Amino acid sequence: MTATRVSILGGSGYTGGELLRLLLDHPRVEVAQVTSESRAGRFVRSTHPNLRGRTELKFVPAEDLEAADVLFVALPHGAAARRIEQLAALASRLVDLSADFRLRDAASYERWYGVPHPAPEWLSRFTYGLPEVNRRQIAESRLVSGVGCNATASNLALWPLTRSELADPDRPVIVDLKVGSSEGGHRAGAASHHPERSGAVRSFAPTGHRHTAEVEMVLGRTGIHLSVTSIEMVRGVSAAAQVWLRPGVTERDVWGAFREAYAPEPFVRIVKDRSSLYRYPEPKILAGSNYADVGFELDPRTGRCVSLCALDNLMKGAAGSAVQALNLMMGWPEREGLGFPGLHPV
DSSP states (O other): OOOEEEEEESOSSHHHHHHHHHHHTOTTEEEEEEEOSSSTTSBGGGTOGGGTTTOOOBEEOGGGOOOEEEEEEOOOTTTTGGGHHHHHTTEEEEEEOSSTTTOSOHHHHHHHHSSOOSOGGGGGGOEEOOHHHHHHHHHTOSEEEOOOHHHHHHHHHHHHHHHTTOBOTTSOEEEEEEEOGGGGOSSOOGGGSHHHHTTOOEEEESSOOTTHHHHHHHHTOSOEEEEEEEOSOSSOEEEEEEEEBOTTOOHHHHHHHHHHHHTTOSSEEEOOOSSOTTOSOOGGGGTTOOOEEEEEEEETTTTEEEEEEEEOTTIIIIIHHHHHHHHHHHTOOTTTTOOOOOOSOO
8 A cells, every 4th residue: 555645834833743643653644744944954853752763754944845645734823824825736635724724704714813814715615624514525625724622622512502403592602611731832931931820720812712713603603602711731622611402402302412413423422421530521531632522411490501522632623633634535444543542540
């Protein structure tokens, strides 16, 4: 079997490192090149020490990037859109992990990101890369966008209730997200300085988080409100979505909606135990895995359902979903290269 040549543009960050980790163990892939402007010429293991003994690849500058079968783009937001013509010509398939091509509407992009989109004519060419809602479209696409980690946790928590029309469309949906420090990326700053970050429970986006746009797009409704708080955790997102259901909806109805949505899914597990220590979704045990755990609790007195999702922001919220999309685009088994289940205890 001839290996598929894959390159990573922007491989020195946390997401690029996770992509490299996954692709090095993918049985159908050969990693051809990994770029970094600041670390060009250095071994990738000098930046990603967990890959010691796994590869002799060195970072190359972006200008030395050669054609490949698949190109993963893990650049800062805005960078891919400014050179998309060039990037799309380098590979027959492209997955962009930034926010540049997640939204379908240029006006929505400008509203949430504060600047006009550099290449609005390309927005409609990309497929939003969340397999649980776009599997067929991803499989048929040459261009796929990445997903926002907080958007993914919110979407997976809310998708069963929305698609089954159990959620009351006239009531707001409020999603409280607790997130780890790796969401801030690998560049240090005042907020990530250890004396300031350690032990913090810091609300950094009580309103107006950009991932709201992705949730509204996927669910096809407005009235979604995200609040994001950083906690003492490196990896992980824990989403608790407050949803009011239509009158008369029972717990059995909610169970049915979750099972219908996720029973066939290879990476979404329903977690709702009566007595287990981990009876609700918990991001701690998902570190390094592509699984998302979902669950719920219904208050029959008020009709309020708390729908839960936990995931690793660098995996199911970024690199893992991107590799899952690669498998779909190439017609490979969807679990290929993504079998790691996480650790316990950790």
